[in-house]
Amino acid sequence: MKKNVTIIGAGLVGSLLSIYLSKRGYKVNLFERRGDMRKETMSAGRSINLALSDRGLLALEKVGLAEEIRKISIPMHGRYIHNLDGTTAFQRYGKEGQYINSVSRATLNMKLMDLAEQHGAGIYFNHKCTAIDWKKNIITFELPGSELQTQPAELIFGSDGAFSAARLQHQLQHDKFDYQQHYIDCGYKELTIPPTPSGDFAMEVNALHIWPRKDYMLIALPNLDRTFTCTLFFPFEGRASFSNLDTKESVKGFFEKTFPDAVPLMPNYIQEFFSNPASSLVTVKCYPWVREDKFALIGDAAHAIVPFFGQGMNCGFEDCRVLDELIEQHADDWNTILGKYQATRKPDADAIADLAVNNFIEMREKTADPKFLLQKKIEARLHEKYPGKWIPAYSQVTFSPYIRYSEALQRGQRQESIMQEVMQLPDIEQIWQAEEIEHWIISKVQNRPI
Amino acid sequence: MKKNVTIIGAGLVGSLLSIYLSKRGYKVNLFERRGDMRKETMSAGRSINLALSDRGLLALEKVGLAEEIRKISIPMHGRYIHNLDGTTAFQRYGKEGQYINSVSRATLNMKLMDLAEQHGAGIYFNHKCTAIDWKKNIITFELPGSELQTQPAELIFGSDGAFSAARLQHQLQHDKFDYQQHYIDCGYKELTIPPTPSGDFAMEVNALHIWPRKDYMLIALPNLDRTFTCTLFFPFEGRASFSNLDTKESVKGFFEKTFPDAVPLMPNYIQEFFSNPASSLVTVKCYPWVREDKFALIGDAAHAIVPFFGQGMNCGFEDCRVLDELIEQHADDWNTILGKYQATRKPDADAIADLAVNNFIEMREKTADPKFLLQKKIEARLHEKYPGKWIPAYSQVTFSPYIRYSEALQRGQRQESIMQEVMQLPDIEQIWQAEEIEHWIISKVQNRPI
Numbered sequence: 015m016k017k018n019v020t021i022i023g024a025g026l027v028g029s030l031l032s033i034y035l036s037k038r039g040y041k042v043n044l045f046e047r048r049g050d051m052r053k054e055t056m057s058a059g060r061s062i063n064l065a066l067s068d069r070g071l072l073a074l075e076k077v078g079l080a081e082e083i084r085k086i087s088i089p090m091h092g093r094y095i096h097n098l099d100g101t102t103a104f105q106r107y108g109k110e111g112q113y114i115n116s117v118s119r120a121t122l123n124m125k126l127m128d129l130a131e132q133h134g135a136g137i138y139f140n141h142k143c144t145a146i147d148w149k150k151n152i153i154t155f156e157l158p159g160s161e162l163q164t165q166p167a168e169l170i171f172g173s174d175g176a177f178s179a180a181r182l183q184h185q186l187q188h189d190k191f192d193y194q195q196h197y198i199d200c201g202y203k204e205l206t207i208p209p210t211p212s213g214d215f216a217m218e219v220n221a222l223h224i225w226p227r228k229d230y231m232l233i234a235l236p237n238l239d240r241t242f243t244c245t246l247f248f249p250f251e252g253r254a255s256f257s258n259l260d261t262k263e264s265v266k267g268f269f270e271k272t273f274p275d276a277v278p279l280m281p282n283y284i285q286e287f288f289s290n291p292a293s294s295l296v297t298v299k300c301y302p303w304v305r306e307d308k309f310a311l312i313g314d315a316a317h318a319i320v321p322f323f324g325q326g327m328n329c330g331f332e333d334c335r336v337l338d339e340l341i342e343q344h345a346d347d348w349n350t351i352l353g354k355y356q357a358t359r360k361p362d363a364d365a366i367a368d369l370a371v372n373n374f375i376e377m378r379e380k381t382a383d384p385k386f387l388l389q390k391k392i393e394a395r396l397h398e399k400y401p402g403k404w405i406p407a408y409s410q411v412t413f414s415p416y417i418r419y420s421e422a423l424q425r426g427q428r429q430e431s432i433m434q435e436v437m438q439l440p441d442i443e444q445i446w447q448a449e450e451i452e453h454w455i456i457s458k459v460q461n462r463p464i
Numbered sequence: 465m466k467k468n469v470t471i472i473g474a475g476l477v478g479s480l481l482s483i484y485l486s487k488r489g490y491k492v493n494l495f496e497r498r499g500d501m502r503k504e505t506m507s508a509g510r511s512i513n514l515a516l517s518d519r520g521l522l523a524l525e526k527v528g529l530a531e532e533i534r535k536i537s538i539p540m541h542g543r544y545i546h547n548l549d550g551t552t553a554f555q556r557y558g559k560e561g562q563y564i565n566s567v568s569r570a571t572l573n574m575k576l577m578d579l580a581e582q583h584g585a586g587i588y589f590n591h592k593c594t595a596i597d598w599k600k601n602i603i604t605f606e607l608p609g610s611e612l613q614t615q616p617a618e619l620i621f622g623s624d625g626a627f628s629a630a631r632l633q634h635q636l637q638h639d640k641f642d643y644q645q646h647y648i649d650c651g652y653k654e655l656t657i658p659p660t661p662s663g664d665f666a667m668e669v670n671a672l673h674i675w676p677r678k679d680y681m682l683i684a685l686p687n688l689d690r691t692f693t694c695t696l697f698f699p700f701e702g703r704a705s706f707s708n709l710d711t712k713e714s715v716k717g718f719f720e721k722t723f724p725d726a727v728p729l730m731p732n733y734i735q736e737f738f739s740n741p742a743s744s745l746v747t748v749k750c751y752p753w754v755r756e757d758k759f760a761l762i763g764d765a766a767h768a769i770v771p772f773f774g775q776g777m778n779c780g781f782e783d784c785r786v787l788d789e790l791i792e793q794h795a796d797d798w799n800t801i802l803g804k805y806q807a808t809r810k811p812d813a814d815a816i817a818d819l820a821v822n823n824f825i826e827m828r829e830k831t832a833d834p835k836f837l838l839q840k841k842i843e844a845r846l847h848e849k850y851p852g853k854w855i856p857a858y859s860q861v862t863f864s865p866y867i868r869y870s871e872a873l874q875r876g877q878r879q880e881s882i883m884q885e886v887m888q889l890p891d892i893e894q895i896w897q898a899e900e901i902e903h904w905i906i907s908k909v910q911n912r913p914i
Contacts (some may be wrong), residue, residue: 189744190647190700191645192647193643193644193645194643194644194645194646195641195642195644196642196644197639197642250640268592289584416476
């Protein structure tokens with residue numbers, strides 16, 4: 015007998031999960047706190063575009079959705095860096111033909127919901143999880159008008175995001191549940207670059223734009239409507255901070271000094287600065303994720319990460335793909351499936367959480383450093399010439415969906431320590447293309463066991 | 465105008481806090497989830513005796529309670545170590561005349577409640593905090609029979625322990641609240657050594673007994689009724705673990721092999737093993753502790769720690785003393801008082817949390833090692849001869865209430881690295897009393913800045 019599956023949260027991961035499970039013959043019901051975004055305009059607050067990369071695409075491919083999503087995505091081939099002195103630089107993400115994809119969160123979510131329903135899943139909107147009796151596996155939902163509804167469940171997935179009610183009402187009620195939520199000092203605020211008067215993109219379209227300014231940065235991703243969504247990652251407190259930019263004059267002065275080439279492209283940035291919220295950025299780690307054959311957390315509910323590697327959604331989608339492979343291997347033995355799901359995914363989720371925090375420093379600070387850009391150029395060349403021996407950490411995470419995050423973290427650290435030695439060589443700027451240097455690096459990477 | 469103060473939790477710290485605040489002229493109301501322990505016999509589950517040391521005594525002294533508590537305490541001058549081969553060793557805690565005090569949690573709590581009421585505080589029992597509206601500072605309590613009562617508050621203290629409802633209902637509802645709870649792999653279970661047939665203590669009374677067995681340990685503290693309360697700190701899972709000792713035979717076999725000299729003293733240990741719970745051990749760290757002049761966490765609610773340094777209660781009492789000094793300095797300016805309270809106590813609470821985890825390894829493993837005991841002897845001698853220059857870490861924490869925990873952690877680490885060098889010296893067992901070694905150590909400690 016296949017269990018009935020109850021999924022709490024019909025966001026990106028919950029919707030994709032329901033498709034995977036429906037295709038395996040499970041009866042799935044999804045309960046979503048919000049209304050149906052396909053019928054209502056939703057309140058903002060969540061980032062409106064996302065970077066979909068190969069892990070996410072692989073997971074979408076397995077349910078036949080990758081091609082359709084590619085059509086509504088904009089390829090970004092690299093980082094387009096805007097320095098303070100007005101110079102720009104382009105840093106390719108991977109090899110020729112490798113890119114990440116800017117995609118609208120709402121569009122993607124709506125397509126996944128449509129597909130979920132087509133596969134037979136039921137989606138119940140405006141159902142807010144307010145309690146879980148985990149001994150009896152009964153969920154209480156609050157409906158509009160404060161009406162309460164109880165729902166018995168056989169197998170529950172909590173895919174309700176970083177502030178998961180499923181995690182709070184179930185796992186946090188257990189003894190011996192390890193939990194941590196940590197906020198970084200920076201928050202983010204979204205701003206817009208509209209199309210030019212002639213209706214074109216205002217900047218290079220096939221890139222992720224970065225204005226690296228050491229303690230903070232502005233980034234911009236292209237949208238299909240020829241706008242860019244800019245995100246300012248910025249300290250909450252301190253000299254240059256959200257709390258200090260509290261007048262139109264101070265915002266104007268700061269932006270004109272700090273992002274001079276962006277200001278002319280953002281006609282409404284001052285108004286947006288005061289009307290859009292400054293949102294916080296949290297990392298959540300917890301353990302265990304699962305309870306016997308009855309309950310599991312998935313996606314951000316299990317492992318919320320900061321957005322600086324563009325892997326939050328991709329990691330959640332990968333959770334679904336890995337889980338699906340375990341279902342295939344272990345039929346309906348959910349004790350085994352959930353146990354192996356947790357054992358496999360927990361170290362990978364921990365790894366991408368750490369990689370994501372580190373990447374903030376890389377993006378906001380190092381991309382402004384010519385020596386760092388040279389290092390990336392050396393690594394890219396090594397990757398071209400020795401693709402089996404040297405894969406830059408970014409490429410492992412972004413373009414190598416069969417390398418586990420935990421392996422990418424380890425291999426990346428090993429390669430970084432080699433590159434630190436290389437970058438110390440005198441005149442590295444002149445000699446970096448010398449064959450003996452490449453041989454030396456490759457011998458190092460081969461001799462050093464993980 | 466002095467604010468009215470609402471304290472959630474009338475345990476050791478909440479009760480002492482109410483005395484401090486009443487003495488400063490504040491109107492204080494305490495709300496306690498449990499019934500009045502002075503009128504009812506309470507359910508077990510919390511450790512029945514505690515080690516009161518100089519920090520706790522100093523805080524009690526300031527409200528005139530130290531002498532009275534000393535009278536109902538049993539001095540413990542050192543560790544009495546029971547090795548597996550039947551040998552024993554005594555390791556003094558500090559200098560001659562320095563000791564810690566075994567005291568009954570219930571007796572101490574009842575005395576503090578009596579004193580709180582004498583000073584004018586109101587204590588309301590069977591009031592379970594179920595919600596806090598932190599925008600309006602209104603607390604909801606659930607009373608027996610599920611009756612709800614709302615309580616407006618001006619200044620709230622959450623002193624309701626490791627699983628604080630105040631923390632959950634207030635701080636965890638805020639954006640940007642850093643929080644972590646981490647369980648160690650070991651739990652604990654209480655057992656009893658009754659008096660001998662002739663009515664005497666069954667072992668040396670003025671000591672804390674330890675049976676160090678590397679991955680686990682048994683300890684015993686004396687009570688006024690001539691019993692000892694034993695605590696088995698033991699892994700939940702694994703070869704030797706609570707989950708594996710699941711039959712009377714396996715418990716008997718394990719205890720007779722592992723604690724041969726304790727078994728004859730514990731006539732009911734097998735029955736107790738199955739009737740007493742195996743409780744878990746958690747470290748809680750969070751930030752912030754305070755909100756403006758309206759709310760603060762204190763004691764375990766702010767910083768639950770594992771019990772291996774015997775500092776949980778002492779640290780909570782010190783919170784009260786430090787807060788009281790800040791009230792004196794800043795009159796009724798609660799914004800300043802709470803801000804400084806948090807800034808001072810957070811690093812100290814973090815430090816004792818780490819010290820407590822480390823001390824588990826020292827107690828369960830190192831106290832069985834003759835070389836470790838020699839190291840402690842060398843340090844004790846240094847402390848006698850150079851009391852201003854060398855204070856062993858244990859003494860800093862336990863007998864030096866004006867050295868901050870954070871300072872004790874730093875100084876302790878520095879001294880430990882020096883002692884690691886000393887213990888590598890050839891023939892240290894023979895030469896440790898040589899003057900040149902002492903001079904060498906003292907010169908090291910003077911030359912190395914913190």
